Amino acid sequence: MNGVWVYEIIPTLLYEINRMINLTKSNKPTESELEILQVLWDRDAATVRDVHEELLKTKEAGYTTTLKLMQIMFEKNLVTRDSSSKTHIYKAAVSRENTQNLFLNKMIDSLFAGSPAQLVMQALGNHKASKEELDEIRNFLDANK
Numbered sequence: 001m002n003g004v005w006v007y008e009i010i011p012t013l014l015y016e017i018n019r020m021i022n023l024t025k026s027n028k029p030t031e032s033e034l035e036i037l038q039v040l041w042d043r044d045a046a047t048v049r050d051v052h053e054e055l056l057k058t059k060e061a062g063y064t065t066t067l068k069l070m071q072i073m074f075e076k077n078l079v080t081r082d083s084s085s086k087t088h089i090y091k092a093a094v095s096r097e098n099t100q101n102l103f104l105n106k107m108i109d110s111l112f113a114g115s116p117a118q119l120v121m122q123a124l125g126n127h128k129a130s131k132e133e134l135d136e137i138r139n140f141l142d143a144n145k
């Protein structure tokens with residue numbers, strides 16, 4: 001009986017593993033999706049209208065475009081949606097930290113030949129860091145020796 005169960009479950013497990021790999025590949029947000037995620041990370045939860053009004057503060061955006069993007073993000077598992085009431089409430093389904101790491105690792109690998117030091121040198125060379133920021137960097141480096 002156990003042998004039959006294994007043969008029945010293996011195709012299901014392979015399907016689920018493949019589905020999760022594909023979800024991870026498609027889970028990378030676009031630039032517009034990142035702007036929406038930023039609003040959701042800052043607010044914790046919001047309606048499409050809330051997100052749209054926040055986006056209007058920095059750029060021209062159509063309400064239907066924001067709605068469509070958020071629907072796509074729901075399909076990509078970037079956001080969750082509570083549809084228990086007439087107005088749907090969206091929350092980020094991916095963390096800010098994981099998303100930052102995803103993009104940072106890709107950038108280090110592709111633009112800086114895998115060298116985090118080159119990234120830091122470029123960033124500090126192009127932007128004036130405050131004394132507080134430099135102290136924070138020194139403290140981080142000292143703590144990770």
